[in-house]
Amino acid sequence: MRTAFYISDGTAITSEVFGHATLSMFPVEFNHQTIPFVETTKKANEIRKLIDTVAETSGEKPLVFFTFVNPELSDIILSSQGVCYDFLSYASEIVKRELKVKPVPKMHRTHSIHESTYDFRIDAVNYALANDDGANIKDYDEADIILVGVSRSGKTPTSLYLALQYGIKAANYPMTEDDLESGRLPKCLDNHKRKLFGLTIDPERLAAIRQERMANSKYASLRQCRIEVREVEMLFKKNKTPYLNSTRYSVEEISAKIIADTGLKRHKY
Amino acid sequence: MRTAFYISDGTAITSEVFGHATLSMFPVEFNHQTIPFVETTKKANEIRKLIDTVAETSGEKPLVFFTFVNPELSDIILSSQGVCYDFLSYASEIVKRELKVKPVPKMHRTHSIHESTYDFRIDAVNYALANDDGANIKDYDEADIILVGVSRSGKTPTSLYLALQYGIKAANYPMTEDDLESGRLPKCLDNHKRKLFGLTIDPERLAAIRQERMANSKYASLRQCRIEVREVEMLFKKNKTPYLNSTRYSVEEISAKIIADTGLKRHKY
Numbered sequence: 001m002r003t004a005f006y007i008s009d010g011t012a013i014t015s016e017v018f019g020h021a022t023l024s025m026f027p028v029e030f031n032h033q034t035i036p037f038v039e040t041t042k043k044a045n046e047i048r049k050l051i052d053t054v055a056e057t058s059g060e061k062p063l064v065f066f067t068f069v070n071p072e073l074s075d076i077i078l079s080s081q082g083v084c085y086d087f088l089s090y091a092s093e094i095v096k097r098e099l100k101v102k103p104v105p106k107m108h109r110t111h112s113i114h115e116s117t118y119d120f121r122i123d124a125v126n127y128a129l130a131n132d133d134g135a136n137i138k139d140y141d142e143a144d145i146i147l148v149g150v151s152r153s154g155k156t157p158t159s160l161y162l163a164l165q166y167g168i169k170a171a172n173y174p175m176t177e178d179d180l181e182s183g184r185l186p187k188c189l190d191n192h193k194r195k196l197f198g199l200t201i202d203p204e205r206l207a208a209i210r211q212e213r214m215a216n217s218k219y220a221s222l223r224q225c226r227i228e229v230r231e232v233e234m235l236f237k238k239n240k241t242p243y244l245n246s247t248r249y250s251v252e253e254i255s256a257k258i259i260a261d262t263g264l265k266r267h268k269y
Numbered sequence: 270m271r272t273a274f275y276i277s278d279g280t281a282i283t284s285e286v287f288g289h290a291t292l293s294m295f296p297v298e299f300n301h302q303t304i305p306f307v308e309t310t311k312k313a314n315e316i317r318k319l320i321d322t323v324a325e326t327s328g329e330k331p332l333v334f335f336t337f338v339n340p341e342l343s344d345i346i347l348s349s350q351g352v353c354y355d356f357l358s359y360a361s362e363i364v365k366r367e368l369k370v371k372p373v374p375k376m377h378r379t380h381s382i383h384e385s386t387y388d389f390r391i392d393a394v395n396y397a398l399a400n401d402d403g404a405n406i407k408d409y410d411e412a413d414i415i416l417v418g419v420s421r422s423g424k425t426p427t428s429l430y431l432a433l434q435y436g437i438k439a440a441n442y443p444m445t446e447d448d449l450e451s452g453r454l455p456k457c458l459d460n461h462k463r464k465l466f467g468l469t470i471d472p473e474r475l476a477a478i479r480q481e482r483m484a485n486s487k488y489a490s491l492r493q494c495r496i497e498v499r500e501v502e503m504l505f506k507k508n509k510t511p512y513l514n515s516t517r518y519s520v521e522e523i524s525a526k527i528i529a530d531t532g533l534k535r536h537k538y
Contacts, residue, residue, distance in 0.1 A: 011525040014290040019285040020362040021379045036525045044345070063364060083367045091291040091354055095332060098352045099271070103294035109520040110290045118519055125426045157394045160429055229462035250387055251433070252380040256280040256305045
């Protein structure tokens, strides 16, 4: 199997995201290797040797996606037997030409604590945890968004993703059978209608998820799931609550759709 | 302020990560605009017009980082007045030349639910939540890693990040004063020594974080924080528990360091 290396002087997250997006276009399996925090010539030389060893023992040149602030480290990796791609260099040339400003590379630029938005994200994680699953309805004034839906419709992972990635304070409130039977929004949400965003889900998928949690319960029965989903969607429509069906979407996709639909302000780019 | 667009037929996360990494090298402020799920020629034409309007009203060409599976959509964006960079195309040429395999672009390749690893991640998030803060010590057999440290040393955001991004099941256990006074690991961790990873933190930073949570308490006092940090570090050393000081690192950096140090298996690339 061909080896792909993702290498950087920082977390190597950018190298991974870029390399993975490139390789995912090819119908080929890869052995992925991430090597973060390559900050010295000694470490870079070790990695160069590792790349060469893989090339020699496998008979196939590894694909190497890398980025370094220090050009000395780049040169060491470029001298390996891998097919090396310094993927930011070409883009930065284009930007430089257009802006007529020279790049000023600095360490740990994109995924470090030095970003001014870092505290927002940790605050938002704490907020999401404290306001998970209807735990803390008194803090809804502070919410950027309140996700609503039946139990296990994807609210919690979405609220955590919005917090961790974007610093968005997302509370979530589970619609209980009592809420659904009454046919109206619970009182605690009345003053926050404009912050609500609904998640719904196909009853079959919901039953499968609930089954893993509480096998053979009424809660997990397809009949119960159908009733709850129908009622919650009626409630969303009645209250003009925007909503989406999470069944076929990842937490990244759900989050991106919510941000695009609501115009929520993000604290991180 | 110069506008930067991140555009894709999917979440546009890859466009954002790549564009942000490129632009962060320049000492310039940007107005960032992400436009995900551009899946039709109608939508692409709207975006082209938006780019042109920004170019005309600001007098500055927007920087446009984009990727599409459908080349018809790419052509529409390329016909705009922006400085457009189809950032995956050059890399995929290099890979194609080396592999001698043609790329088979498909929609929603990198951040969608269709990845086989998706359920791992949601399971891991549920695991992290159920095993947060020492809540559920009976499930430690299932843990990939158990983060240990004093209260507010960064365990919870790190365990959630490991789960959401990598599908790693991370429990976390807060070392209480009783644990620290006894000078030994709590019994519930005895059988899991090889899964432990310690987080420590500078006492000054810890006191500041705790102060926000419980102002003027003993818990938040610098003296108390110094004692706890000294004792927990002694315990880590005595038990040969690997650990790192989280003070100057983001949750991405802490996670990357933990994975690099422990060789933990990730379920997502």
